[in-house]
Every structure is written in structure tokens, then in C-alpha cells.
Amino acid sequence: MSEEKTKKPWGGRFKSELDPVVLKYTRSVHLDRRLAPYDLQGSRAHVRMLAAQGIVSSEDEKRILEGLKQIEEEIESGEFSYRDELEDIHMNIEHRLQEIVGEAGGRLHTGRSRNDQVSLDLRLFCLDTALRWRTQILEVHKALLERARELKGDLFPGWTHLQAAQPLSWGHYLLAFCEMLGRDNHRLTDYQKLHSRSPLGAGALTGSTLPLDPERSAQELGFSASFANSYDVVGDRDFLLELLQIASQLMIHLSRLAEDFIYLSSTAVHWIELPDSLCTGSSMMPQKKNLDVLELTRGKTASVLGHASAMAILLKGLPTSYHRDLQQDKEHLFSAVDDVGGTLEVIPLVIAGFQVDTERVQGALKQGFLMATDLAEYLVTRGSPFRVAHETVGKLVAYCLEKGLTLEELPLEKLQELAPECGPEVSEVLKPESFLRRRWHKGSSGRVSIEQQIVHWKEWIENLS
Numbered sequence: 001m002s003e004e005k006t007k008k009p010w011g012g013r014f015k016s017e018l019d020p021v022v023l024k025y026t027r028s029v030h031l032d033r034r035l036a037p038y039d040l041q042g043s044r045a046h047v048r049m050l051a052a053q054g055i056v057s058s059e060d061e062k063r064i065l066e067g068l069k070q071i072e073e074e075i076e077s078g079e080f081s082y083r084d085e086l087e088d089i090h091m092n093i094e095h096r097l098q099e100i101v102g103e104a105g106g107r108l109h110t111g112r113s114r115n116d117q118v119s120l121d122l123r124l125f126c127l128d129t130a131l132r133w134r135t136q137i138l139e140v141h142k143a144l145l146e147r148a149r150e151l152k153g154d155l156f157p158g159w160t161h162l163q164a165a166q167p168l169s170w171g172h173y174l175l176a177f178c179e180m181l182g183r184d185n186h187r188l189t190d191y192q193k194l195h196s197r198s199p200l201g202a203g204a205l206t207g208s209t210l211p212l213d214p215e216r217s218a219q220e221l222g223f224s225a226s227f228a229n230s231y232d233v234v235g236d237r238d239f240l241l242e243l244l245q246i247a248s249q250l251m252i253h254l255s256r257l258a259e260d261f262i263y264l265s266s267t268a269v270h271w272i273e274l275p276d277s278l279c280t281g282s283s284m285m286p287q288k289k290n291l292d293v294l295e296l297t298r299g300k301t302a303s304v305l306g307h308a309s310a311m312a313i314l315l316k317g318l319p320t321s322y323h324r325d326l327q328q329d330k331e332h333l334f335s336a337v338d339d340v341g342g343t344l345e346v347i348p349l350v351i352a353g354f355q356v357d358t359e360r361v362q363g364a365l366k367q368g369f370l371m372a373t374d375l376a377e378y379l380v381t382r383g384s385p386f387r388v389a390h391e392t393v394g395k396l397v398a399y400c401l402e403k404g405l406t407l408e409e410l411p412l413e414k415l416q417e418l419a420p421e422c423g424p425e426v427s428e429v430l431k432p433e434s435f436l437r438r439r440w441h442k443g444s445s446g447r448v449s450i451e452q453q454i455v456h457w458k459e460w461i462e463n464l465s
């Protein structure tokens with residue numbers, strides 16, 4: 001390694017080389033090289049602003065822009081050699097620029113610090129990620145809507161406490177996830193608005209004595225405004241933590257969906273099955289078909305929650321302004337972003353691919369007294385106070401359990417013994433098929449409400465597509 005190669009931008013003040021152990025400990029280029037496209041984008045905007053303000057000449061601007069172009073090509077083609085001794089991606093690019101364009105390269109960092117630079121790169125990365133997740137969430141919505149349409153009239157035993165509760169349309173069930181992910185999408189949209197602030201020009205912490213125009217570079221980079229306070233914008237990572245918090249919420253939704261599907265396709269329940277192409281086998285037990293993909297969704301959710309929590313811990317006791325602790329933010333950000341992106345890629349396949357085992361579901365719908373609440377509400381329509389109706393139906397259920405009957409199998413006379421207000425139409429009320437017809441209000445799991453939800457999500461998808 002030549003003296004020239006290891007020269008640091010802060011070399012002037014230092015008398016000895018950095019200890020190699022410290023270098024290994026402090027470097028981040030193995031991670032933050034991922035920020036290269038944003039770093040180049042930021043440098044272009046910065047040098048254009050410097051030239052427009054007369055801080056660098058237009059010849060130097062041109063040389064720098066050409067140098068950055070060459071670096072971009074080297075990075076894209078894999079030719080760029082990242083050097084640990086240059087610590088991070090910012091210094092790697094700047095150093096290479098100086099190699100390519102000579103003295104002019106030394107003017108790029110005018111009025112800029114790595115503190116506003118890294119804050120900029122991360123913001124661009126996070127905003128891009130938010131946009132990409134929204135596109136991916138839209139694909140999940142499309143899959144959910146398609147299956148909801150197909151299965152809107154098919155019921156399965158809905159549960160609370162994982163105990164048979166009331167019949168539930170697969171359509172209504174899937175549309176519930178449209179709501180959950182719709183809110184996640186909303187959070188991301190708000191996020192994009194809130195954090196559309198460029199930090200470029202904030203310098204190390206106080207801005208610069210040079211006549212910078214942060215608004216110009218902000219505009220060029222597509223931000224809605226530049227920073228209002230240089231000290232705030234270089235030191236805070238709330239935008240990064242918030243993305244991980246939104247990711248946490250999103251992953252919790254997907255993890256619960258994964259858990260449902262694992263339960264629903266378990267050997268004991270088996271109301272649904274996933275196609276072979278989405279499942280994996282066992283190295284020892286030849287008969288096995290496992291849902292590793294959804295188990296990993298649950299597992300990766302744990303990782304994302306861990307990263308969000310680590311990021312919060314990183315910030316909570318940190319004095320304001322930039323500290324090197326913040327370099328660790330990349331480990332949490334990149335890892336979480338990969339977990340979320342990968343999960344959003346597989347979930348539409350799972351939703352599109354699951355098949356309902358109609359025979360087993362039909363059998364299950366006959367058990368568990370799923371229509372008991374509808375019967376109690378029928379008694380309410382015949383004048384009974386709900387608490388009395390509840391008690392009466394409870395007694396009927398107890399009787400059925402004793403005799404090994406379902407509510408549907410109870411003769412009318414037996415029903416009338418305990419609930420004299422029952423008329424012959426009660427047999428209709430007790431059929432699970434009547435379930436979808438007898439619910440009218442907005443948001444219910446009735447046919448009309450399901451149709452309304454389908455229209456809503458169809459329009460929502462069309463608007464965003």
C-alpha cells in the first residue's frame with residue numbers, strides 16, 4: 001500500500017497511519033457501498049449547485065460530472081475497487097474522482113460534510129424503499145382481491161381464541177388483509193411526504209459560510225424542500241427508525257397471515273393446502289410437505305422487529321448531532337429492508353396459490369355450533385332480550401352436546417320447548433348458507449358488504465396502477 005493510497009482527507013492533522021485493527025473496526029464500505037447510486041446522485045446535485053452559485057467553475061463542474069459518470073460505470077460493471085482503507089463509500093467515490101479528474105475532484109466536497117452526505121444518501125435510500133414497498137404491497141392487494149372475488153361465497157369456520165365461532169367467508173377474511181395492508185400503504189405514503197427534506201448543505205452541523213443554495217439541490221433531487229435546521233438534519237435518524245417501525249407493522253401483518261396459513265394447512269386442520277412449488281420437504285421423512293416459506297415470514301418478522309428495536313436503542317441515549325454510532329444504522333436498515341422486500345415478493349404467490357379443501361371445510365362447518373349467535377339474534381327479532389336469548393341458546397347447545405346433535409338436527413318441538421317464540425322459519429336461520437344473506441350492514445361479513453369491499457379495493461388498485 002503506497003503512502004499516496006492510504007492518504008486520508010484529514011491527513012494534514014495526523015502524524016501516524018491508522019492502526020490496521022482500528023481500520024478494520026471502523027470501516028463501513030462493505031455495507032454502505034449499497035448507497036453508491038444515491039451518493040453519486042447527491043454529488044451531481046451538489047456540484048451543479050456549487051457551479052450555479054459560482055463556487056466552482058463550470059469547467060470543473062463538467063470535469064466532476066464526467067468523473068462521476070465514469071465512476072458510475074465502473075460500479076455498474078463491477079470494475080470499481082472498493083478500498084477498506086478509505087472507510088466508507090463516500091470517501092471511496094471522492095478518492096476515485098480525484099484519481100480520475102485530478103485537482104477539480106478536490107472541489108466536490110466544498111460546503112459539504114460526510115454528515116449531510118450520509119444523511120442524504122440514507123434519506124434517498126429510505127424514500128426509494130418506501131416507494132418500492134408500496135408497489136409490492138399493491139401486488140399483494142391484487143392477489144388478495146382476486147382470491148376474495150373467487151371465494152366470496154365460500155365459508156369456513158371463523159374462530160376467536162382459535163375456537164369455532166361463526167361461519168366466515170374466505171372473501172371477507174382475505175379482504176381484512178386488504179384493510180391491514182392498505183393502512184401500511186397509507187403509512188408509507190405519509191412517510192414519503194413527511195421526510196421529503198434534503199439535508200444537502202447542512203455541512204457537519206451548522207451549514208457553511210459559502211453562498212450555498214440548498215433549495216436548488218433539494219429540488220434537483222426531487223425533495224419537496226431542503227432542511228430547515230442544519231443541526232437537526234445531520235444528527236437525527238428518525239426517518240430511518242420510522243421506516244423500520246412501519247416495516248415492523250407491515251411484517252406483523254404478514255406474519256399473522258403466515259401463522260394463519262400454517263395453522264389452516266396443518267395436518268390436524270388442513271382446510272387449505274399450498275402448491276408443491278411453494279413448499280419444501282424433509283431430508284429424513286419422505287412424506288413431509290412443509291411450509292418453510294411462511295415459517296420464514298414469521299422468522300424474518302422477528303429479525304425486522306429486532307432491527308427496529310436496535311435502531312431505537314441506538315438513538316435513545318445518543319447526544320444530538322452526528323456521532324459515529326450512527327454508522328451502525330446501515331446494518332439494521334439494509335438487513336430489515338431485504339427481509340421485508342423478500343417477504344413481499346413471496347406472499348402474493350402464497351395467496352394466489354392456496355387451495356381450499358372443500359370437503360374438510362364442509363365437515364367442519366357442521367360442527368362447533370357456528371350458527372348459535374344467529375339463532376340468538378333470531379330470538380331477539382322475536383322479542384326476546386338478548387341476554388335471555390343467549391341463555392336459551394346456551395341451554396340448547398348443552399342439550400345438543402349431551403345428545404350428540406347439531407342445532408340444525410334439533411326438531412322444531414325441542415327448540416320450541418326452550419324457545420317458544422321459534423317459528424318454522426328457524427330452520428332457515430340455522431343453515432350456514434343463510435349466513436351471508438342475513439347480514440346487511442356495512443362492514444359485516446354479509447354478501448352485500450363483501451361486494452362493497454370488492455368494489456372499493458378494485459377502484460383503489462385501479463387508481464394506483
Ligand code: ARG
Pocket residue numbers: 028032088114115118322324326327328
Ligand atoms: N461512514 C459514516 C457513517 O455512515 C459517514 C459519516 C462519517 N462522518 C464522520 N464525521 N465521521 O456514519
